[in-house]
Amino acid sequence: MTEPFDAVDVLRTKRDGGALGRAQIDWVIDAYTRGAVAEEQMSALAMAIFLNGMDRTEIARWTQAMIASGERMDFSALSRPTADKHSTGGVGDKITLPLAPLVAVFDVAVPQLSGRGLGHxxxxxxxxEAIPGWRAALSNEEILAQLDGVGAVICAAGSGLAPADKxxxxxRDTTATVEAIPLIASSIMSKKIAEGTDSLVLDVKVGSGAFMKDRDRAGELARTMVELGTDAGVRTVALLTDMSTPLGRTVGNALEVRESVEVLAGGGPADVVDLTVALAxxxxxxxxxPDADPAAALRDGRAMDVxxxxxxxxxxxxxxxxxxxxxxxxxxxxxxxxxxxxxxYAVGVASWRLGAGRARKEDPVQAVAGVELHAKPGDRVRAGQPLLTLHTDTPERFGRAREALAGGVVVTPPAELDGFAARERAVVLDRVGG
Structure with a gap:
């Protein structure tokens, strides 16, 4: 097979700050997926994109090319509209668990194709998977049947969705190009658009425990993803939300399921409830x-039923x-x-070291490992009072978990507060799109 482009010419275009043409982008994504563009060549292109960026037309075409590398799901046969949510990842972020059934209460189908943890x-x-018997892998037919019958599904994305992105x-993880906003945005949105949802709400985390530490860059990422969704015909909005402190009072797998059930029962920590309702x-x-009342559906048990x-x-x-x-x-x-x-971040790393997370995709995780929080910033505490409880099946992990927390948990004596006043922490910082 004679290739229509030379990979070196494509690399040179972006290296020199030029914009890639539509045909170049379509070819390079397809050729990389089938192995005609070598790993070292795509590594060089990823670095060139990291250094020189992409304009809106390039990012949109790059995203569409990744979608075209695989299958697309089709929910048009459903009798109700579909809505999806994506979070850029955080610590204690169990929001999907109560959110999917809550939205489904109002005759909206929620196809929540989710992933596994990596790092903190x-x-x-x-x-x-901490719930006995629960399974993540469903066929497309099973997903459609569950959306039709229950209204919500949380499961693994099939291998056929955007294989180029995988x-x-x-x-990117091995070439120091993870932080390139065009590549982050196209990675997230290629999968979400391929999932076939009518509308999408993005939860873009900001702060020490988030992928984006800086609010300006988080805003740029949010705007880029909203534009990509809008250009693809998906109604897309984004919320920038705080991830300087863990969400809720638990970090870890079974611990977070327990807290999610508390929220569905009408209780739970205020920050988890507030963000769940805001996203809903x-x-x-x-x-x-627009007239639905998700807060009422948490209180009266309808979300728990779903x-x-x-x-x-x-x-x-x-x-x-x-x-x-x-x-x-x-x-x-x-x-x-x-x-x-x-x-x-400190709490997330501690939970990871206790066994709740993985360093590589193939690593196992402990369902029981994690961190329970007994106080949040602004709370008055007494000497000897438990601030956190560490959970694990392998106690030799405690030492390394404590090391992760060094400097991340600070109690300030009253004499040194200098006018510090506890204030209600805003969970939602900004809104983009809509």
């Missing part, structure tokens, strides 16, 4: 249900006891004062 951020599928994602309102508005049916439909037992760690250890306050810092 948790994965939705890992969390749900190859490129792994390459955006999804419902985008799906044509949750139970959703879990059971995937083989899980919603009444089964969640697994618990064989070993726990408390982290105590060393002095009286106010908890002024509870760093999301």
């Amino acid at each position: 951020t948790g994965g939705t599928l890992d969390k749900l 190859k490129l994602y792994a390459l 309102r955006e999804m419902l508005d985008a799906a044509g249900r 949750w139970r049916r959703m879990i059971a439909a995937q083989g899980g037992d919603p009444d089964a006891a969640l697994p618990a760690a064989r070993h726990t250890e408390d982290v105590l306050a060393q002095a009286d004062g106010v908890l002024t810092t509870l760093d999301a």
